[in-house]
Amino acid sequence: MRISRRKSDEFRKWDDGPVYLTEEGFRYLREKLARLKSALPDLSAEARRTAEYGDRSDNAEYKEAKSILRRASWQILSIQDQIKRVVVIRLGPNVSGTVQLGSTVVLEVDPANPLQADGGRKTFQIVGSRETDPARGRVSNQSPLGAALMNRAKGDTITIHPPTGGGSGSRKYRILEIR
Numbered sequence: 001m002r003i004s005r006r007k008s009d010e011f012r013k014w015d016d017g018p019v020y021l022t023e024e025g026f027r028y029l030r031e032k033l034a035r036l037k038s039a040l041p042d043l044s045a046e047a048r049r050t051a052e053y054g055d056r057s058d059n060a061e062y063k064e065a066k067s068i069l070r071r072a073s074w075q076i077l078s079i080q081d082q083i084k085r086v087v088v089i090r091l092g093p094n095v096s097g098t099v100q101l102g103s104t105v106v107l108e109v110d111p112a113n114p115l116q117a118d119g120g121r122k123t124f125q126i127v128g129s130r131e132t133d134p135a136r137g138r139v140s141n142q143s144p145l146g147a148a149l150m151n152r153a154k155g156d157t158i159t160i161h162p163p164t165g166g167g168s169g170s171r172k173y174r175i176l177e178i179r
Contacts, residue, residue: 018087020101020128020141026088033079036072043069082130089128092179099149099178101126101141106177121176126150145173154178 021029047069050061089102099105102125109120122137126149129140139146148158154175161170 017085019082019085019130020087020089022089022091022102022127022131025128025131026083026086029079029083029086033076033083036076036079040069040072040076043072091125094178097178098151098153099126099175100151101128104179105149105175106179107173108176110172122173124149149175 043065047062047065050059050065053059053061056062091102091104094100094103104123104125107122107124109122124137124139124145126141126146127138129142132138132140132143141147141150144160144163148160152158152175154177157172157174159170159172
């Protein structure tokens with residue numbers, strides 16, 4: 001099946017900036033592209049097979065097969081576009097001594113808050129927006145916390161305000177370590 005090139009122009013309307021990924025994220029993206037491309041002949045064959053069931057206007061199986069094929073083709077175009085714009089993040093220490101993409105940062109949460117009985121330490125890794133995973137301590141450089149940490153040094157204190165603008169939920173963090 002031939003994939004239309006016209007749709008790729010639509011991606012540029014949404015986002016044409018760099019795609020920041022770790023080496024792991026870049027590998028995953030390439031593997032996903034390979035899986036989708038290898039599935040395309042089977043999806044196309046399924047669409048042809050279901051087309052033989054009769055009138056296409058009321059052929060639910062055909063419509064579903066075409067929808068799946070269209071979705072896979074769209075994902076292939078999207079991933080190919082992302083791969084063209086990938087900037088691989090190097091994990092680990094940086095020479096500047098400041099927080100950068102790929103840095104792991106140890107923070108003291110609300111150092112002045114006496115209610116933090118456990119010391120309130122949290123560790124975060126700064127990654128691109130496509131690899132954000134708060135459960136694994138990975139925050140985007142575009143998130144409020146990630147953006148506030150960027151280019152900061154050990155010992156700096158930052159304050160994060162809630163997106164709604166209410167002051168009661170603001171939190172202070174002090175940078176204890178940058179790896």
